[in-house]
Amino acid sequence: MKYKIAVLAGDGIGPEIVAQARKVTDAIVAKFGHELEYTEALVGAVAIDEVGNPYPDETHELCMNSDAVLFGAIGHPRFDNDPSAKVRPEQGLLAMRKKLGLYANLRPVNTFKSLIHKSPLKTELVDGADFMCIRELTGGIYFGRPQGRTEDGQTAYDTCVYSADEIERIVRLGFEYAGKRRKKLTIVDKANVLATSRLWREVSQRIEPEFPDIEVEYMFVDNAAMQLITWPKRFDVMVTENMFGDILTDEASVISGSMGMLPSASIGVHTSVFEPIHGSYPQAAGKNIANPCATVLSAAMMFEYAFGLMKEGALIREAVDKSLEAGVVTEDIADGKKAYSTSEVGDWLENYIQNA
């Protein structure tokens, strides 16, 4: 089969980590006899610099006409440090998610045997932790309007909005995923304070009887933030709104051992996007030191979720596991031992797949 992939490398470490994922995907298709057609397009700060728009129309057209999108990261300190900038790289990412209808962001969190000692959490707490965070991605405070400032500029406001339909489709997905896993669903909200969260609970409780074999629990987000690192193994599938999911999954990366290890798949109405959960890590840009595994594992999710090619995805995961076992790792997880460069890790993974 031939698959069309839009490649949106973006800013900072984006191009370096996407290059490693491409080595890996090329090795996979060569081995299994598929064909990939990559087309690169602009997104983020580089797109602002080149065409003045962080998600240009041509990029959107390309994504719409692709079987999957492989995404690096966006963001640049020159915008992070200038709150007055009107056009911002992050708007490109949000526009892409909205226009492609990517309402569900699947962020699997698990441990890797060779990295368990890397987590600042106790080994017995993290060993065996394995859950899926399903983050709502096109609603909530990220997209609610009005957003802005009063005329005198001295007061600012954001609006959190969720409709019952938006809540239902993501919560249903949560129930369905829990059904395929250990049958436990944790719905995370702040229903003791927020009206949107109370609607989440109401809608979730209405759906609950349709899934009698799923054990459901409701948890306030502040409690969830604490439970996540004190007892991560209690979670199977977690479903939550946009901003809570963003924050909780960065926190969850300490379970795996590094931000550079957590992949994601954004799925929904049109095509799907595969992207690491981390950002453009500007301090590492151009230094060939960033961990490419989150992006490589996102490519594994692409084979599985977008193309239904499970063996291909599994071989990528195996390659990553073996590289960790062999100690061919970047500095974030090297633990004082020899650190390999981003491209050396990519080469090692490519070679492993070629010889598997």
Ligand SMILES: NC(=O)c1ccc[n+]([C@@H]2O[C@H](COP(=O)([O-])OP(=O)(O)OC[C@H]3O[C@@H](n4cnc5c(N)ncnc54)[C@H](O)[C@@H]3O)[C@@H](O)[C@H]2O)c1
């Ligand atoms: N999806 C995205 O494109 C995305 C996600 C988050 C942040 N951002 C943007 O990225 C920029 C930087 O934001 P930030 O510093 O808060 O978040 P970040 O995720 O870029 O980096 C935070 C920290 O995580 C670690 N880290 C991240 N990626 C890593 C990797 N591949 N290998 C090793 N360590 C890694 C580093 O210690 C880094 O200092 C901002 O402009 C932000 O808006 C973009």
Ligand SMILES: CC(C)[C@H](C(=O)O)[C@@H](O)C(=O)O
């Ligand atoms: C860059 C930012 C808009 C983005 C988000 O908050 O969704 C990022 O943190 C992520 O997790 O993909």
Ligand SMILES: [Mg+2]
């Ligand atoms: Mg984030």
